[in-house]
Structure formats: structure tokens, C-alpha cells
Amino acid sequence: MSDAVASGIPDFSDDDRFFMTLALDEARAALASGDIPVGAVVIHEGEVIGRGHNAREALGDPTAHAEMMALTRAAETLGRWRLSGCTLYVTLEPCPMCAGAVLQCRLSRLVFGAFDPRAGCCGSLYDLLSDRRFPVRVAGCGGLLAEEASRLLSDFFLSRRGRPGS
């Protein structure tokens, strides 16, 4: 049974799975700086136009989440802040900041991996992307390759256990 069917949502395409594996590669890249492993890619017409991983510790920047990095780089690539026609793949359900950024950039579609019951704002705590009071809405769905995304996160938090400040 696919991840999508298991979570009661429509099935994902082979392209979706491929692009999520790229986001998972980005998530692993966050580990080198001790950052929480979350990764993201932005796709436009079948091409990767932005990549990013969580770099809060690496950059000392509270806004340096994977989605923010990937969306900013995608805007640089296209030379415009409107990312209509683009899809963001991210390994973890976006927090309020990143869900808000998805709305700001007029993204066409969001696909995420693991749900985040503690801070997720695309279905878990809130569903900001479908709130009709905002001027735009974004199609979003989660659960794709969620087990792999969750495993990366749980391994990371287990490895930090007992360290000073953790």
C-alpha cells in the first residue's frame, strides 16, 4: 500500500516520488551543521529551480528553514517573486512561517513528507493553505515518503539525546 493510500489521500506520481527523493537528499545535507534534517526543492516545468535545507544553526538565522531557502532561490532563478506554476516538495509539513511563505509566493502546489503534529500548518494544527479568507489558496498534500523523512528526524533527535543543551 502506498504512502498516499495509507494516509487516506490521493496517490502520488512517479515524478512526485523522484522529486521527494531530491528533497530527502537535501534533508541529509542539513546534518553536517547539526541542523534538524529537513530538505526542500522547487520544481518548474520539470526542472529543479531551487533547493534548500534547514540551516538555522549553520547560518544563525531563525528564518533559514528548508522551504524559505528553496523558495528564495527559486525566485532568484525565475527572476520574479511570483512562483505560480511551481511545486514545492518538502520532507516535513510546513510550520506557520513556511506555510505563510508558500501563500506569499503564489505557489501552485505543495507536496510534503511527514506530518508534523506539533507545528504543522498544512493540515495538522491549521490548514492555512485552504483558508478562503486569504487572497490565494494553494493545493497541498502530505504523506509522500513520510517514513523516510520521519526516520531521518527521529535518528537525529535520538543522536542528540543527552548532549548539553539538548
Added chain:
Amino acid sequence: MSDAVASGIPDFSDDDRFFMTLALDEARAALASGDIPVGAVVIHEGEVIGRGHNAREALGDPTAHAEMMALTRAAETLGRWRLSGCTLYVTLEPCPMCAGAVLQCRLSRLVFGAFDPRAGCCGSLYDLLSDRRFPVRVAGCGGLLAEEASRLLSDFFLSRRGRPGS
């Protein structure tokens, strides 16, 4: 009657008013690039440690809101992403992205000017800062020098009326 009393919230200090005038100065700086006039400053121990204005058009970056710029610069100044002990002054109630950023950086206090009934997430559409399901909460209040902040915005939108693409 003060702005604060008029909107049914606790009164603001003279320092609060002074720092909001700095944020209003930042808002005016956004006009040069045709950006929506919103400005912000971050204060730590009585000093400005970060400034920013909306620069979405200037930078072609959908995440370049006043708050994001000011918070990122404040983190650079302090050399850490945790902005505990800091206050953010911003001329307009934060959107979901910026309210989320305020939570991410563990800010101590938020003061905003005009309420935003279309996208505000600090009391208008949502009150993200006081949601006890998130790991942190931030004290926030709005209405300070709101008339001046609103006038800047309404003058800007009136001046754009009838222009192509507006």
C-alpha cells in the same frame, strides 16, 4: 485618547512610541522601490539591532517582508538565532509567514501598528502568538500609531490605482 486606549488594549510607553516612529521611517523607505510601505525594527536593551522594510519588488524575493529582514539582521547582530530579550516593532500586523518567524526566533515581545483584517495573524484572522500548542508564545499587542501606518498604506494603494497590473 491614545491609540492604545482607543483600541481597547493596554497603553504603550514613550519608548514604544519612539521605536514605532523608527519603524514608520523604514516603511517610507519601501516606497522608493514601489514596495508596499511596511517597516520594522528590532530592539535589544534599548538599542536598534535590526531594521527592515518590505523589499519584495526591490529584491524579487517573496519572503522579503519588513519583519523577516529586521529579524534576520537582528540575529546577525547578536550572532545567534534566538532573539529572546528582543522586541519587534512593525507598522502592520504580521501575516502568517511573519507571525511564524516571530515564533521561530523566540522573540520576547511584538508591537504592531495597524491591524490587518485581510491577512493578520496576531489577532485578526488568527492569533498564532498565543496558541498554546506551539512550543513558544510571544506577547503581542497592536494599535500603536496605527493611523499613521494605515495612512501610508492607503496613500500607496491610491497612488497605484489605474496603473497597469494594479
